[in-house]
Amino acid sequence: MKKSQFNFNNSFEIEKFIQEQTKLTLRNQSKKNQQINAIIMGRAGTHRCYRKNFLEFKLSENKVNKGPLRNNSSVILKCTRFCRFSSTIKSIFFTLVIICQCITNFKLRKKSMPNVLVFSIPSNATTDTELYNFFSEKRISKHLLSDNIDILVNKKFNVFGRHNHRNVRNTRYIPFYILRNNLSIKKNLHMQKAVIKNLFELVRVRNCDPLHLCFRELIFELDLYKCVDLSLETTFVYTQSNLRILSPISYILDNTFKTRNIMIWYSTNSELIYKKKIKPFMIQNNYLSLDRIDRHLVWDEHAKSSLKKMTDKPIYSCGSLLFYPKPVTRIRKTPGIYKILIFDITPSESGTEEDFLSPIRAVNTIRDIVNVTDSLKSYLNIPIEISIKPKRKYSKSHSNVYLEYLNNLVRREKIVLLNHSLNLYQVISDADLVICFPWTSPALIAREFGVKATYYVSDVKKEWNLKQNRDITCIRSEKDLEVFIRKNYLP
Numbered sequence: 001m002k003k004s005q006f007n008f009n010n011s012f013e014i015e016k017f018i019q020e021q022t023k024l025t026l027r028n029q030s031k032k033n034q035q036i037n038a039i040i041m042g043r044a045g046t047h048r049c050y051r052k053n054f055l056e057f058k059l060s061e062n063k064v065n066k067g068p069l070r071n072n073s074s075v076i077l078k079c080t081r082f083c084r085f086s087s088t089i090k091s092i093f094f095t096l097v098i099i100c101q102c103i104t105n106f107k108l109r110k111k112s113m114p115n116v117l118v119f120s121i122p123s124n125a126t127t128d129t130e131l132y133n134f135f136s137e138k139r140i141s142k143h144l145l146s147d148n149i150d151i152l153v154n155k156k157f158n159v160f161g162r163h164n165h166r167n168v169r170n171t172r173y174i175p176f177y178i179l180r181n182n183l184s185i186k187k188n189l190h191m192q193k194a195v196i197k198n199l200f201e202l203v204r205v206r207n208c209d210p211l212h213l214c215f216r217e218l219i220f221e222l223d224l225y226k227c228v229d230l231s232l233e234t235t236f237v238y239t240q241s242n243l244r245i246l247s248p249i250s251y252i253l254d255n256t257f258k259t260r261n262i263m264i265w266y267s268t269n270s271e272l273i274y275k276k277k278i279k280p281f282m283i284q285n286n287y288l289s290l291d292r293i294d295r296h297l298v299w300d301e302h303a304k305s306s307l308k309k310m311t312d313k314p315i316y317s318c319g320s321l322l323f324y325p326k327p328v329t330r331i332r333k334t335p336g337i338y339k340i341l342i343f344d345i346t347p348s349e350s351g352t353e354e355d356f357l358s359p360i361r362a363v364n365t366i367r368d369i370v371n372v373t374d375s376l377k378s379y380l381n382i383p384i385e386i387s388i389k390p391k392r393k394y395s396k397s398h399s400n401v402y403l404e405y406l407n408n409l410v411r412r413e414k415i416v417l418l419n420h421s422l423n424l425y426q427v428i429s430d431a432d433l434v435i436c437f438p439w440t441s442p443a444l445i446a447r448e449f450g451v452k453a454t455y456y457v458s459d460v461k462k463e464w465n466l467k468q469n470r471d472i473t474c475i476r477s478e479k480d481l482e483v484f485i486r487k488n489y490l491p
Helices: 008-026 037-045 048-064 081-104 128-136 174-181 185-203 209-227 301-307 359-379 400-411 424-429 442-448 478-488
Strands: 116-118 151-154 168-171 233-239 258-264 295-298 315-317 338-344 384-390 433-436 452-456
Touching: 008 037, 008 048, 008 209, 037 209, 081 174, 081 185, 081 209, 128 151, 128 168, 151 174, 168 174, 174 209, 185 209, 295 301, 301 315, 338 359, 359 384, 359 400, 359 452, 359 478, 384 424, 424 442, 433 442, 442 452, 452 478
Parallel strands: 116 151, 116 233, 151 168, 233 258, 258 295, 295 315, 338 384, 338 433, 433 452
Antiparallel strands: none
């Protein structure tokens, strides 16, 4: 079932219900599975089969009881036959790959274990040197357990080695790196036996489909992390992309080593935006991985106060967190041009009017800004340039209507389309005015560098509940935007 068929505002409620059912389904499983129940529940909450089950269950409940949902795990949490078959094939193939890794990468001498394991980063375009310099900044390094930073990061390996750093190692899958480099001969042989045994145990499982969603953890990772000798002080780094699922290594208790789980929030647009008269859903930490995080690093006091509603763990305000170093001063590269910089959150192809960032609203937002700029050109003695920087690389999943509109503006030389992987600090430093969709992060970076910034979205009827955020003005109509820029931002 397509994600577009779910009301975004109810998505967390659906996920919470599915995770409650998963907990009931798992209660009779072995102790080995209990230590990663949170991981299984996290993955189950977003699984397409269970979301489809949820809608069918909700319809049947409404017909019979016309009341609140019952907890009945026998009705929900069933994968399709194809999904079960696919999971089994993947499990078998995965086991064969592990055995091949054990045999072909057999090493007599172990490498030292890195003391900072980074399980996710915002962009693979971040170089090793940038990553190391980011973690070396005092505002970040003081939260790491070890002073001598040695990083293992989960990202694409740089084949040409142009940006390699001696204290940073890349891997597409951290457990495979550990398997190849950090196991003794005895433990290597143990792993081969363990994965085969675990595969047979998983294949025999009946009436507990959620377990198959975590075949990597159950077959391989749980036993791997019991075998590996961690650095005496190891820090595990996550981002909000891991809110539902952490690595099993963060759930294994071992008094031999000192570990710390850190979550670095790389953006500020985690707050849900609702239409007026819709009751907001309060996100609770009982079905997220927040209880396993030891400390959170966020951008500012506003983010800190918002996160406090979900967790009682320590939260630190650290400024912008982009996983590459922050310049000390602003550097202007192209004087003589009034540069307006727009940061877009590209709408999806399946977006509807019920989504805050629907394709039509995104098009109208850009159109309003272009119209205002055309109107302002007569007031300035210098040329105006509009640049748009996407958050991510455009793909087939993005709105074709929106992308065609942008391409048309580029052909007419109305805008300049920037590469999605450009350094945000450099791009913002070279701008005179930054315009962002609510409540995206670049507006805060602009404020850090003394660059003027505002939030803008085309919402003339004011259908959406957009409260003033972080003392940065939020504007909703083309007329108000023109008046505001003339009054506050023109040179």
